[in-house]
Amino acid sequence: MTTAERLLRADLRDFRGYVSARSTRQEGSVWLNANESALPSLADPDGTSQRYPEPQPAELLKRLAAHYQVEPTQLLAGRGSDEGIDLLVRTFCEPGDGCVLIAPPTFGMYAVSAKLHGAQVIEVPLLDTPRGFIHDLDALATHTLEAKASLVFLCNPGNPTGATLDPGAISQLARRLAGRSLLVIDEAYGEYGDVASASRLLGAHDNIVVLRTLSKAHALAGARIGCVMAQASVIALLRRVQAPYPLAAPCIGMVLKALQPTALSELADRIAVVRKERKILHKRLSGLDGVRCAYPSSGNFLLVRFDDAAAILARLLQAGIVVRDMRAYEGLDDALRISIGTPTENAAVVAVIEGNARVSA
Incomplete structure (x- = not known):
């Protein structure tokens, strides 16, 4: 039995989810099976918006899987990383019970999703060191096992810290939690760092889950599309719980365009610019009076401590x-x-902090 099968909610073991009109592949020229409007929308008279989209479009899964170097069966597309977090909690935590572990300071939706589901949240804070924030891996493993937490959420690169966790450490932690917990690695900012994706570890560990989003580097925050990657058995369980039509057709089209070779080539150039600007801004902020610490970052942001943050x-x-x-x-x-x-x-930010900028009207 896999780790996910052990952790699956008992009341969902025989649950197969809602079977939508688009969940099975069918061919036809007259579609009368989904209670859709037979006439096109007045807002989209030349389109097909009156039809429900495929729950998991084959071409989208194929493109995303190729981009992230996994198999299509190892990937579930959804509404950003947020839906992935919520699906994991609802699938592997008993309602009003269950337990997840997080490492604050970190992305707030892990705790929000858990608390809305009635799950307990265990915190193992990051260690604030002279070289930045780091995970206390031994404490993470110990507290996870003691609390019987079914999910461990780690953001890599971290938000808001910008800190990273290397694949070797992730693999070691996954081995300690094997059969007991799912280790969820949220790589929302993965494009901006130098660390290899934990998706490369999926073949060796049945308890690693990876979250990705197109909201950040791909500049598609408004499209709300991300994905969960894990072994195929985990993805199959999550699909039972997901809403029937999680993806909007126009957004699917935008993502397919974003994953074309020319777009990905330009994306690489854009990421290089962000990384260059991050380095420049970090250096400039670190030298300013009133700045206590500008932490090194592998994300598209910097966490900065000030003598007077309010001012x-x-x-x-x-x-x-x-x-x-x-x-x-x-x-x-x-x-x-x-x-x-x-x-x-970025120059304007530095100028304001220096006290040399004009106030906008």
């Missing part, structure tokens, strides 16, 4: 620059997270 935030807002206030996060009461913008936007 810096107010000045940035006055100048029309919106950054993420991290002060409500435990241990980050002096920190802001700054996304990497264009060279002009």
Whole structure:
């Protein structure tokens, strides 16, 4: 029995999910099986928007699988990484029970999804060291096993820390949790770092799950498409729980365009620019008075501690620059997270923090 089969909710063992009108492949010229409008939409008279899209379009899965170097059966497409997180919690945590483990400071949706489901959230905080935030892997494994947590969520690169976890450490942790927990590696910012994807470990570990999204590097946040990657047996269980039509047809079309060779070539150039700008901004911020620490980052953002974060935030807002206030996060009461913008936007951030910028009208 695989790790996922052991962890599957008992009440879902015989559950097969909703069978939609598009869930089985059928051929025909007159479609009268889904209670759709026979006439095209007035908003899309020349399109086919009156028809439900395929739940998991074959061409989309093929393109995504090729891009992430996995098999189509190892991939589930959904509404960004958020849906993947929610599906994992609903599939492997008993309602009102269950347990997940997170390593704060980290992406808030892990805890939100767990709490909405009534699952307990165990925290093993990251260690704040002179070389940046790092995971306490031994503590992660120990607390996971003691709490019988079915899911462990690790963000790699971390949000908001920008820290990374190498594949060797992930593999070692997966071995310790084998048969007991699923290790979920959220690689929303994976394109911006140098660490190989944990998807390469899927063949060796039945308890590794990888989340990816097209919201960040691919600049498709508005399309809301991401994917879950895992062994085929895990994907099959998640498909039982997923909503019948998770993907909007126009968004599917955008992703297919984004995965064409010419688009991927330009994407590589864009990522290189972000990485260059990240390095420049990190160096400039690190040398400013009032900046306690600008953490190194493998994401498209920097986490920065200030002597007076409230004053810096107010000045940035006055100048029309919106950054993420991290002060409500435990241990980050002096920190802001700054996304990497264009060279002009990044220069404006530095100028405002230096106190040399005009306030916008």
